[in-house]
Amino acid sequence: MIEKILLAVSGLGHAEEMLKTFADLPAAKRAKITVLHVVPGQTTAESMTAKWEEGGKILANAIQYLNLDPSRVSSILRQGEPKDVVCQVADEIEADLIIMGSRGLKRLQSILSNSVSQYVFQLSSRPMLLVKDDIYVKKINRVMVAIDSSDSAKHCLKLALFLMQDLKGAELFLANVNTDWMGKSNKPDFNPADNPVLAAAAAEAKKYGVPVRCVSSSGTSGQEGIATTSGRAGQEICRLAEENNIDLLLMGSPDRRPSIAKSFVDLDRLLGASLSDYVRVNATCPVLLARTEAA
Structure with missing residues (x-):
C-alpha cells in the first residue's frame, strides 16, 4: 500500500x-x-x-x-x-x-x-x-485513528492496519468524538459496543489481530474558546491523542470540491474551518492526513 x-x-x-x-x-x-x-x-x-x-x-x-x-x-x-x-x-x-x-x-x-x-x-x-517543528518524534507504537462514519476515516483505518502489521507491542486507539454521547466521555463503564462507529472499526481491527482500545468523547468540556463544531471536535481529538501518549495520529481529510475546482485552494481549510486543519495545527504528535475525494 x-x-x-x-x-x-x-x-x-x-x-x-x-x-x-x-x-x-x-x-x-x-x-x-x-x-x-x-x-x-x-x-x-x-x-x-x-x-x-x-x-x-x-x-x-x-x-x-x-x-x-x-x-x-x-x-x-x-x-x-x-x-x-x-x-x-x-x-x-x-x-x-x-x-x-x-x-x-x-x-x-x-x-x-x-x-x-x-x-x-x-x-x-x-x-x-x-x-x-516543536514536537518530539518517537518510535511508533501507539497509533490513533480519528473514527467517524466517513469514507476517509475508513480509509485511514485501513492505512493504520497496514502500517501496524507485524509491529510488535503496538496498540491501536480508535477515537470518536460524538456530541450525542453526553456524559459518557472516557468513563470507566464506557462500552464501545454501544457506539456503532467504534464497534465496527474495532471489529475490523481485530480481524488483523491488532490490539485495540476505544476512546470516545462528547466534546463538551473545556471548549468555551472554540466557536466552530470542527474546532470543538478537533480540540477533543488533540486532547485524546495527548492524554494517551500517541506516537502517530491518522485522520481523514475529505476533498469536498468538485473536480473542476481541484486546482483551487479549499477556503474552508485555509480559514481554519476544517477539522483536519485544526488537528494539523494543534496536535502534539505527527499527523498523517489521508484524503478520499468526493464525487
Missing part, C-alpha cells in the same frame, strides 16, 4: 527524523524513498550557484542521516517554487505518501507566510505525514 515515499527536506532535520522512524515499520521496509530538496529562484547567478551547492549538501546530509539501503533511496535537487515542485514531484513518482516538516502555522498566518506544507496539504490528493 505504501511503496513510494517522497521526503521533502529543508535542512532542519524534522522530516528526516520522521522518515527514519517510519522506515523502521515492518510494513515500510521495502518502500522506495525519494528525497527532494527545492532551490528557490535567485536574482543573481552567484546566489543561484551558492543555493545549488547548499541544496546538494542538504540532500547529502539527509541521505547520510537516514542510513538506508542505497538501492531504496534516490535524490532530486530541483529549482522552482517549493510548494509547486513538491506537488509536481509527488505526481511524477506517483508517491503513496509525502513526508514533510510543518511550522504549524494557524489559519491565515500560513497563507501570509507562504507555508509550503499548507499549500501542499490544500492541493495534493496524496496522503501526507506532517511533522511540526
